[in-house]
Amino acid sequence: MMEIQKHDLNNYKILTMKNIKIAALALSFVFFSCGTKDKNSKTNTNSENEKVVSKLAATPPMGWNSFDAYDCRINEKEFKATVDYMADNLLQYGWEYAVIDYIWWHPEPGNWDTPRRKGHPDIRYNEDGSPLHPEYTTMDEYGRLLPSVERFPSAANGKGFKPIADYVHSKGMKFGIHIMRGIHRVAAHNATPIMGSKATAKDIAEPFDTCNWCNHMFGVDASKEGAQEYYNSIFKLYAEWGVDFIKADDTMFPPYHDGEIEMIRKAIDQCGRPMVLSLSCGEAPLSRASHLVKNANMWRVSADFWDDWESLEHNFDLLNAWSPFIGEGHWPDADMIPFGRISLQDRPHGKERMSKFTVPEHYTLMSLWSIAKSPLMMGGDLLTTPESTMKFLKNEEILYVNQHSIDNRQVMKQNGQAVWIATDPKTGDKFAALFNLSDKERPVKFNLELESLRDEYKVRDLWDKKELGVVSKELTSVIQSHGAKMFRLTRIKE
Template sequence: MNNKFLGLTPPMGWNSWNTFTWEINDKLIREAADAMASELKDAGYEYIVIDDCWSEKQRDSNGRLVPDRWKFPEGIKPVADYVHSKGLKFGMYSCAGTHTCGGHPGSFEHEFDDAETFAEWGVDYLKYDYCYKPDHIPGEILYKRMSTALRNCGRDIMFSACNWGNDDVYKWIRESGAHLFRSTGDIQDNWESIKRLALSQIGNECYGGNFCHNDIDMLVVGMHGGSNNEWINSTEQGVNVIADSGETMPKLGGCTDEEYRTHFSLWAIMNSPLMIGCDIRRMTPATKEILTNKDVIAINQDIECRGPYCIKQWNNPDNVFSLVKPLSNGDYAIGMFNFGDRVGEMSLQFWDIGLTTASGRGLSVYDCWKHEELGTFTERFCTTVEPHGCVVLRAKVVKV
């Protein structure tokens, strides 16, 4: 690998799966690249990633992957070249098993061939899923295989390991060479799913970090229950499974903009990759405002990538809590979250973050969503937080 800084901070980009599932094609990917270049690139987003179902169902006579001739009639490389022409990076998808979750050829026992193919096409990012894996081979070995292939393919390719948090992934994933790893099952476009995934990460903050980031799954910000797939929209339960793989589609229902704001804030302060899942060609002003909040993104992209620690609210520890993340310049990022259904009165005691009254220091506090200075505080900071809402602060230590 030539880029020694690949994966230094969490990647930011867009993935086709949440909104478009298998209904992808050359035109869509180019339009997504156009939208990212004009609307999102300045905020730091750079990856355009094609998810599952991009290939034919069979390899060619040489054992190589073949792009779907109807979806990508000119092949993949012209699409990658177009993405690169916009100053962006291009990503693709494969699987550690014999087949992808959608039933297309997986990379099992084809790791080096596929890595070379991806390099020839100009791929910069590979999402590597976990469907149809052989039972007798541990996931740790399967991910090491592809990591080795990618590191010897002649191109810098960010490696996104997606085994849904199985097989004690925290214990071995950094050593495997992956730049990010999924620690959860699939996200769904509803508040309960966001809440469940976020709470599952409390206590796991120490496992992510520079060059190997804890991926809580893609963002559903701005989906509002939308999907390009009529089968999903018409399914009564809202959750579907492809074949026998266990891969689920995003459950519909949607969230309020307040809930999406909380979702984005949680992923940012927890150092998760910020991979957008909505249709970025048709973002509402509110969606774009959330996704391009540079104050919140700066927290996610802080160079040290230190995980946050959790401070529970004594009067409601299950639903109201703060996440505090030390930043590289000495500031604190503070997220105050209310998962309850009523307005929450929240208080952060500075003692809990290592700042005592005897030190003669306080905190100068800036609100990252209101974009305004709130003043200097000593001993504690108190506020009210709306149901399913959050307050995100950047706090600087000052003499008082």
Template sequence: MQRLLSVFLAVLGLSSLLVPAADARTPFVKPFMGWSSWSLESSTRAGYGTSWLNESHVRDAASAMASKLESAGYTYVNIDSGWNADLSWVFHTDVNGIPAPDPGRFPSGIPALASYVHGLGLKLGLYAVTGLEKEVYAKNAPIVGTSCHAQDIAYRPLTPSNGWGGNWKVDFTNPCAQKYYDSIVAKFASWGVDFIKVDGTTADNVADIAAWSLAIDHSRRPMWLTASAWPVPRSAGPSLAPYANGVRVDTDVECYCETVSTWDSSVKARWADLPSWQGVFGPRYRPDLDSMPISNNTGSGIQDGISDVERQSVMTFWSMASSPLYVGGDIYFLDSSAVSILTNPEVVKVDQSGTYATQVTGGDHQVWTKRAPDGRMYAAVYNLGSTPADITVDLGGARPVRDVVARTDLGRFRGSWTAASVPPHGSRLIRIG
């Protein structure tokens, strides 16, 4: 395996920088838990949208997480797109082409914000994109620690790269390309960053994610690395496995409307799309189902756009998938029902077990099962239809059954157990044995 990696990196021009594969992933045995800003930035509701992102609001989100969710394991405060752009969406980089925070949004800078977040016992994440920013290319920024400039690492002929086609493709046969990514991650590390989401990842951007991963290794600071798109193509999934901690397997969960999301736009898509990714993931490579619209359905602030029944189905599905659990809403207004759903210790345990579910039955009345490391089996049923339904789980013998969400033992059942009258878009989660 090491020899094959050496050959691969030599092709990329990275052999002189060879380190063991995926060291950046080593500390992350469990899916991360936290919050992301994008759902609020994507909303058309008054007071939200891209102008919402600023230092004060991120501090409020961190404080809310620390007081309401941290005890259950939620620790990552992830700042999404726009942190290095002004309100007109003009992006900033420093003289060396390294992304720089917008002074209007983050007047105290990222290091001060990271210090505040870390002081609460939390971690800070930032957003990046694949490819070479055209602004960096245009100013031909000098690359730290080299005699190269940005235009030296652009692939020729100039070729658009990433999901938007908005950046230039990078020529990884030039060792200065890796040095450029090293300079970005070294800066992030010096600021205290703990997470990087690299967006716009296509099948042509595997080398970009490899470079980000190596840069994290070189920085010697553990950082979770997510390869993101809407979704990342399934064909790229296995190739990204040595480098990313997680990969986005579905479209954006947001509806880009006045709420965070709706069932049809696009929560329910996950049940149809996750099955095609089965078999791709392993103990340190996670399916990212995007953020969870479980935050606020009452009072002030943006509403989730899905019911409490649907919110529980989201929590159950994400947990059965061992997807990262991160909230996508205004957690400053987190309601009591959301807190109850998000912090249920038995459901969180299902997620953090790190094992993956298998779809037993598809269609409108789905059954998924998974085996935890302790050997116990879990089963989840989902009613994706429009009327209540009874959904039966095969127990494979006489077994005790526990309702994980209700944290209640249901008794011993022989041969099968039936979830009675599961409401539309509802779910049940049980432990067998």
């Protein structure tokens, strides 16, 4: 175990968060009804937790996340340009969240290559465990990470992400950030004080508990005095900034960190501002489904998902297994959508490229994510992705299935075919998604008797937005290899 030594805080770039006005948060506090509790207050019961969670994300969240395109390197100019594009082109379809992914507190994250991958943003250390470049860690006197002003100039003078959040809100959109589970090891090394506690970062840190793919953080021991106060303090800061969405990483990839998930949940509930909580990374353990439903709005059921057919096909099985836990306020998450231009400057995953998914595979991904009610988070660079790809994000009838259907489940998957079904709660119509998982074009057949659909049905093709006539007993469509079709079935009443 590494012994953490004290270090002169003057060696670190310190930004303080003073005099931030939070009067505007009072209104959201009243409507959200998440009262602040001290450490002696009775904690929420499980049923209360579920009520709090379900108040947010009544439908699967839709938006854009910077990771697939920019890795950890996005800056304020690039982010604002993306927000402008979303407001002008995607917001009308429901794409409302704009999320800055990881290591936003570092001026040049990943500015060296590591054995893991090109430009992976691990921290380098001296022999005594102290960071080789402490000036790269931007935090305040309480060990709370702050945006790097080199990349986000508007964060200067203690403003943090508030100016950017205000910009996003001015466009009618919502703002999100990525965080890593735990407390930064620089704070632990320097035993920085914890707001609202006599404990220090060193007291609550677990140096043996580090993320196996990003070495910045130590885990937080939930049993220690100061642990909950630390999480309360960072979410207090995020509320002051105006954050609407939190992607909390390294929470489920083994082991499953139930203690820190619960501390995050409690911190959100008492912070005075509603925030969607997204847990990463996967595959989430199915055995912890009830815990996830109580504590999170969305959670990753897949490992990092990229543009290859094998991963896409695997998500059929993952989403099928998680389908019983689809519900208002809690959504199994199949991960971001790697469409368009991804891995800019050959990071984070392979060479810079347009998505390797074929056109039929684009239809399959959007059909599966929609009928399985996965959150929809676009990952490609919106500024350089052509309209021929963006059209897959703009079909209102497909997005309606994602946002409003119920009873979503897989009917069958065998012999290179798969069928999913759902119901429109407003009309009783059925949605049927047919998938050709084989390597050749072929007819895909859905025996309506499998769902006791014994009447005649008018059929509408949702991708082509065309009426196709009437069927009974069987719905059949010739589909390209790795492709999909989505239909609305309206019962003909006598």
